[in-house]
Amino acid sequence: MTPSTGNMQPLLTIMQRLRDPKSGCDWDKAQTFQSIVPFTLEEAYEVADTIERLALDELPDELGDLLFQVVFYCQLAKEQGMFDFDTVVERICTKLTRRHPHVFTELKNSSTATIKQNWENIKAQERISREQHSVLDDIPLSLPALSRSMKIQKRVARVGFDWDELPPVVAKINEEIDEVLFEVSQQKIDQDKVTDEMGDLLFAVVNFARHLGVEPEQALRQANQKFERRFRGVEDCVQQDGRTFDEHSLTELDGYWDRVKRGEKNK
Numbered sequence: 001m002t003p004s005t006g007n008m009q010p011l012l013t014i015m016q017r018l019r020d021p022k023s024g025c026d027w028d029k030a031q032t033f034q035s036i037v038p039f040t041l042e043e044a045y046e047v048a049d050t051i052e053r054l055a056l057d058e059l060p061d062e063l064g065d066l067l068f069q070v071v072f073y074c075q076l077a078k079e080q081g082m083f084d085f086d087t088v089v090e091r092i093c094t095k096l097t098r099r100h101p102h103v104f105t106e107l108k109n110s111s112t113a114t115i116k117q118n119w120e121n122i123k124a125q126e127r128i129s130r131e132q133h134s135v136l137d138d139i140p141l142s143l144p145a146l147s148r149s150m151k152i153q154k155r156v157a158r159v160g161f162d163w164d165e166l167p168p169v170v171a172k173i174n175e176e177i178d179e180v181l182f183e184v185s186q187q188k189i190d191q192d193k194v195t196d197e198m199g200d201l202l203f204a205v206v207n208f209a210r211h212l213g214v215e216p217e218q219a220l221r222q223a224n225q226k227f228e229r230r231f232r233g234v235e236d237c238v239q240q241d242g243r244t245f246d247e248h249s250l251t252e253l254d255g256y257w258d259r260v261k262r263g264e265k266n267k
Helices: 009-018 026-030 037-052 059-079 085-099 112-129 145-158 166-184 191-211 216-241 250-265
Strands: none
Touching (some): 009 059, 037 059, 037 216, 059 085, 145 191, 145 216, 216 250
């Protein structure tokens, strides 16, 4: 029997059985909060990948895998007397209601500016209640570096620590490029300094992306996919030519690359 929307009990029961000390699955029984974190991240990325590929027919399966991760954490917590799935649902419902007074209270029909300001005030109050007084306190260290840079920059921008036009943003990127080039031009290169300056450059590029309304993590994933697709095209050209990569000059390989690019544009 297919469970109806809102009926989580079949999935919760399956999870409980998987963790049963006597009859459960040995792998599931061995897991901890810490051990399943990598799987949670992997499932979240698979959801993102499915959406970006527009493979929406696969999305229910991928969302189910991600939901299972939530249920897994809840089962672990329930076994340790910490909380259960109902607690998680209650907490998110309370949070969403609290953070959307323009929907659930008398503040309906508020302006966009008022809604944004209310959101920031509520978030600030939540941080204070958790004894977190910096606007940066609750940004997870485990976020991918590009995403965390973006979140840091958004947070400080909300309190006015931001440029309000593009020229200084671009100038900062050029400044950081110069500093990288300076370090690599030294007679004795200090790799730690090169790494430090490259980090500053990447941070500045993320800032540029933010000002352009671009999500850097997503943009880089798309760039990776585009490069992979085109390089596979280069591999096809090499194979058709009957020579190995080593037998081609870089100029020839660049020519294949340009041919693949032109082929994409002509489709």
